[in-house]
Amino acid sequence: MVKGKSLFRLLNYLKPYGGLVAGALIMGILGAGISLIFPWLVKIIIDQVLIQKNLLLLLFITFGIVFIFFIKGLASYIQNLWVSKAGFRVITKLRSELYQHIYSLSASFFQENPTGDIISRMTNDVTNIQNLFSHTFMNIFMDLLILIGSIGVCFYINWKLTTLSIVVLPLVGLSIDYLGKKIRGASHLLQSKTAVLTQLIERTVSGIKIIQSYVSGHYEVEKFEKENELNFYLAMKQAKAKALLTPLVELVSSVGLTIMIWFGGREVVFGKLTPGGLIAFLGYIATAAAPLSHISNGIQALQQSLASAERIFEILDTAPRIQDLSESVSIQSVARGITLKDIYFSYGGEIILKNFSLHIAQGEKIGIVGPSGAGKTTLINLLLRFYDPDQGSIEVDGIDIRKIKIASLRQQIGVVLQDSLVLGGTVRENILYGNLNASMDEVIEAAQRAHAHEFIIHLENSYDTDLGDMGKRLSGGQKQRIAIARALLKNPPILVLDEATSSLDPESEDYILDTIHNHIGKDKIVILIAHSLRMVKDLDRIVLIKDGEIRDIGTHQELLKNSPYYCQIFGRDL
Numbered sequence: 001m002v003k004g005k006s007l008f009r010l011l012n013y014l015k016p017y018g019g020l021v022a023g024a025l026i027m028g029i030l031g032a033g034i035s036l037i038f039p040w041l042v043k044i045i046i047d048q049v050l051i052q053k054n055l056l057l058l059l060f061i062t063f064g065i066v067f068i069f070f071i072k073g074l075a076s077y078i079q080n081l082w083v084s085k086a087g088f089r090v091i092t093k094l095r096s097e098l099y100q101h102i103y104s105l106s107a108s109f110f111q112e113n114p115t116g117d118i119i120s121r122m123t124n125d126v127t128n129i130q131n132l133f134s135h136t137f138m139n140i141f142m143d144l145l146i147l148i149g150s151i152g153v154c155f156y157i158n159w160k161l162t163t164l165s166i167v168v169l170p171l172v173g174l175s176i177d178y179l180g181k182k183i184r185g186a187s188h189l190l191q192s193k194t195a196v197l198t199q200l201i202e203r204t205v206s207g208i209k210i211i212q213s214y215v216s217g218h219y220e221v222e223k224f225e226k227e228n229e230l231n232f233y234l235a236m237k238q239a240k241a242k243a244l245l246t247p248l249v250e251l252v253s254s255v256g257l258t259i260m261i262w263f264g265g266r267e268v269v270f271g272k273l274t275p276g277g278l279i280a281f282l283g284y285i286a287t288a289a290a291p292l293s294h295i296s297n298g299i300q301a302l303q304q305s306l307a308s309a310e311r312i313f314e315i316l317d318t319a320p321r322i323q324d325l326s327e328s329v330s331i332q333s334v335a336r337g338i339t340l341k342d343i344y345f346s347y348g349g350e351i352i353l354k355n356f357s358l359h360i361a362q363g364e365k366i367g368i369v370g371p372s373g374a375g376k377t378t379l380i381n382l383l384l385r386f387y388d389p390d391q392g393s394i395e396v397d398g399i400d401i402r403k404i405k406i407a408s409l410r411q412q413i414g415v416v417l418q419d420s421l422v423l424g425g426t427v428r429e430n431i432l433y434g435n436l437n438a439s440m441d442e443v444i445e446a447a448q449r450a451h452a453h454e455f456i457i458h459l460e461n462s463y464d465t466d467l468g469d470m471g472k473r474l475s476g477g478q479k480q481r482i483a484i485a486r487a488l489l490k491n492p493p494i495l496v497l498d499e500a501t502s503s504l505d506p507e508s509e510d511y512i513l514d515t516i517h518n519h520i521g522k523d524k525i526v527i528l529i530a531h532s533l534r535m536v537k538d539l540d541r542i543v544l545i546k547d548g549e550i551r552d553i554g555t556h557q558e559l560l561k562n563s564p565y566y567c568q569i570f571g572r573d574l
Contacts, residue, residue, distance in 0.1 A: 006309040010129065013094060017086040024086070027079035028138060032145035034072040036153060039283030041065070046276030079138065087133030095126050098312060106321040107386035116199020117192070121315060125191060125308035132305035140298040143291030150288035157281045158264075158273055165260045165285060183245070183300050186238035188307035193231050200224050245296045250289075260285060322385050322406065329399070330408040334493035336397045337361040337525065338383070344391035345378060345548075352378045353548040356392070362493075365516065365526040367536030369569060370545035376529045380496050384410055414487035418499035422479050427456050428463040430482055434490035442489060449519035450485035451511035452478070477508030484515055494525045509535065533570040544569070 014021055041061055049058045102118065110118075154162040204220055264281060267273035273281075343356040353375045360366055368376050381387050382394060385406055393400045401409055414434070423430055431443050431452075438446075443463065447453040455478055459465040467473055474482070480500055487495055500512065513535065516526060528536060536542050537556040544552040544565055552563040559566035 006306050006313060009313065010132070010309055013090040014086060014133075017089055020082045020086040024079045024082040024138060025141065027075045027082070028142050029145060031072050031075040031079065032142055032149060034068055034075070035146055035287065036149045036284075037068060038065075039280045039287060040153070042283055043274075043276035043280035046279055047274050048276075051275075083138045084134050087130065090133050091126060091130045094129065094312070095122070098122055098126070098315060101316055101318075104320050105315075105318060107381065108321055109318060114195070114199045116197070116202050117195035118315075119202070120191070120195035120198045121308075121311050124194060125311050128191075128305045128308035129312070131301060136298050136301040136305060140295060140302070143294045143298065147288050147291040147295070150284040150291075154281055154284050154288075157277050157284070158267060161260060161264055161267065161273075161281060164263055165257075181303075182241040183238060183303045186234060186241060187304040188310065190231070190234040190238055191307060191311060193227065193234055196227050197224070197231055200227060242300055245300065249292055249296050257285065257289075322388060324405050325403060328403055328405045330405050331396065331399065331412065334396055334412055334525065335362060337364070338494070339395040339398075340379075340392070341395070342392040343382065343389045343394070345375075345382060345387065345389045347378075347387075351548060353382075353389070355549060358543065358550065358553075360525055360527070362525060363523050364541065365528070365539045367539045367542045368527065368529045368545060369531065369536060369542060370551075371569075374545040375548040376545055377498055380415070380498055380527070380529070383494075383496070384413060384415070412492050413494045413496060414490045414492040416480065416483045416487050416495075416497045416500045422467055422474060422482060424467070426461075426464050426466055427459065427482065430467065431463075431485045431489055434486040434488070438489055443485075446485040446489035447482075449488050450481045450515055452481035452485045455481075477505060477511075480508065481511060484512065488515075488519070493523075494527070495520060496527045496529075498529045499531065500528075513538075542566070 041064075045058065045061060048054055049061070099122070102122075151162065151166065154165070200220075200223065204224075260282065264273065264278045268275055268278050338360045340356055340358045343353050344351070345353040356375075356379075368379065370376055378387075382389055383401070385401055388402060393402070395401065396404065396409065396412070423433065428440070428443055431446060432438060434446070435442070440463075444453060447456055447463075456463060456465075465473075484497075484500070497512075497516075509532070516528065517538065520526060526539075528539060530536050539556075541553060541555060542559060543550060544559070544563065546565065551565050552559060554562065
C-alpha cells in the first residue's frame with residue numbers, strides 16, 4: 001500500500017511535463033513497433049526469398065533494413081532526450097522541495113535524526129529516484145510494448161503454439177513478485193545503514209583532531225568496521241536476491257521454449273506452419289523473452305527507487321513542530337524589551353527550566369552564568385523559538401512570541417555561538433550573510449566594530465579571500481570576530497552571544513568586550529552567556545542559573561555582597 005502511494009505520488013511530479021512524457025511515449029511506441037518488424041522480415045526472407053529465389057525482394061528488404069534502423073535510431077535519440085529532460089526537471093523540483101522543507105523543520109528534527117542520514121536521503125536517495133525517471137520508467141514501458149506486441153504477432157502466426165508457450169508466464173510473474181519484495185526490503189534497510197556509514201565518516205572527518213589527540217582511532221575504526229560488515233551483509237542479501245531473479249526467470253522461460261520447439265516442429269512437418277513462420281515465431285518469442293529479463297531488472301530498480309522515495313517522503317511529510325499561527329503578526333523592532341513568565345521546559349523526560357521569570361529592558365546588557373547543563377543555552381533556543389516552553393510564555397514588547405511570525409521574530413535577533421559557523425566562500429560573503437543588501441562600506445564598518453577589519457586586510461585577498469571549507473584557514477578568535485561582524489551588520493534589536501568567548505585567548509576576549517561596550521547601540525538588548533567573570537562583571541545585570549532556576553540576580557557589586565553562589569562560581573577570579 002505504501003509502495004503504491006509512493007509510486008503515484010512520484011508520478012504526480014511528472015504532470016507539468018506531460019507534453020515531454022507524451023512525446024517520449026510516442027517515440028517509444030514507434031521504436032518498439034520497428035523492433036517487431038525484424039522477425040517478420042526473417043519470415044519473408046526464408047519463405048519468399050530463399051525458397052522462391054526472389055533476389056529483387058531481397059534487395060528491397062536489404063535497403064529497407066537500413067532505413068528502418070535510421071528511423072529507430074532517431075526515435076530512440078528523441079525519446080531519451082525528452083524523457084531525460086522531464087526526469088531532470090522532476091528531480092530538480094523534488095530536490096528543491098526537500099531542501100526548502102528541511103530548512104523549515106524544527107530544531108528537534110535535527111536533534112533526533114543523524115546528520116549522515118539526512119545527507120544520505122538528499123544525495124543517494126534522490127539519485128536513485130533520478131535513475132527511475134531518466135531510465136527505469138521508460139525501459140519498463142518499452143519492454144512491455146515489445147512483450148505485448150511480440151505475443152500478439154505470435155498469436156497471429158499460430159494461436160495454438162502461442163497458447164502453449166504462455167503457460168509459464170504466471171510462474172514468471174510470481175517469481176518476479178516474490179523476489180522483488182525481498183529486493184525492496186533489503187534495499188530500504190541497506191540505504192538506512194549506508195546513511196549510518198555516511199554519518200560515521202562525517203563525524204570522523206569533523207572531529208579528526210580530537211580523535212587523533214586522544215589516540216582513539218582504534219575505537220572509531222572498530223565502530224566503522226562493525227557497521228561496514230553489517231553493510232556488507234545487507235548488500236550481499238540484496239545481491240543474492242538480485243542474482244537469483246534473472247536466472248530464475250530464464251529457467252522458467254526455458255520450459256516454454258522447449259514446448260515451442262517440439263510442437264512448432266510438428267506443425268511444420270504436418271504443413272500447418274511454414275519454416276519461415278516457425279523461425280519468425282521463435283524470433284518473436286526470443287524478442288519477448290528479452291523484455292521479460294529486462295522487466296525483472298527494471299522491477300529491481302523500481303523497488304530500490306520506491307524505497308528511496310519512501311525515505312524522502314518521510315522527511316517531506318514531517319511537519320515542523322514549531323509553526324506560525326494563523327493570527328501571527330510581524331514586528332519591526334523591539335521597544336519595551338523581553339519578558340519571560342513562569343517558564344517550564346523539559347526535553348527527553350528531563351526538566352531543563354522551571355519557574356523561570358525574567359524581564360530584560362530595552363538597552364539592557366545582561367550576563368547569564370551557571371554550570372554546564374543549567375539551562376543557559378535552552379533560554380536562547382526558546383527565545384528563537386527553536387522550541388516552545390511546556391508552560392509559561394515569552395513576550396517581546398508584550399506580545400507572546402508564539403503569536404509573532406517566526407521569521408519576523410528571528411529577524412530581531414542576532415546570534416553569535418561558541419562554535420560560530422563560517423560558511424564557505426569569501427570573507428565579504430560571510431559577513432554579508434547578516435544583511436544581503438548591505439553595501440561594501442557597511443560590511444567594512446561592521447568588521448571594524450567587531451575588530452575584524454585589522455586581520456582581514458592582511459589576508460591574501462582582503463575581503464575577497466576564500467576561507468575554504470567552514471573557515472578552516474581562520475583561528476577561533478578570527479571566526480568569532482567575523483561572526484560578530486555578521487551579527488552587527490544585521491543590526492538587530494537583540495544581540496545574543498552564547499559562550500562566544502569560551503575558547504578564545506585574552507586578546508580576542510578584549511576585542512569582543514570592547515565591541516559589546518563601545519560599538520553596540522545603547523538601545524540594543526545584549527544577552528551574554530559566559531563562564532568568565534571578566535566578560536560579565538561590567539554588564540548591567542548578571543543572572544545566576546542553577547538546576548534550571550534563577551538562583552540570584554543583580555550587578556557585579558550587588559552579587560559580591562549578597563550572593564555566596566556568585567562568589568563560589570568566580571572565587572578564583574575575584
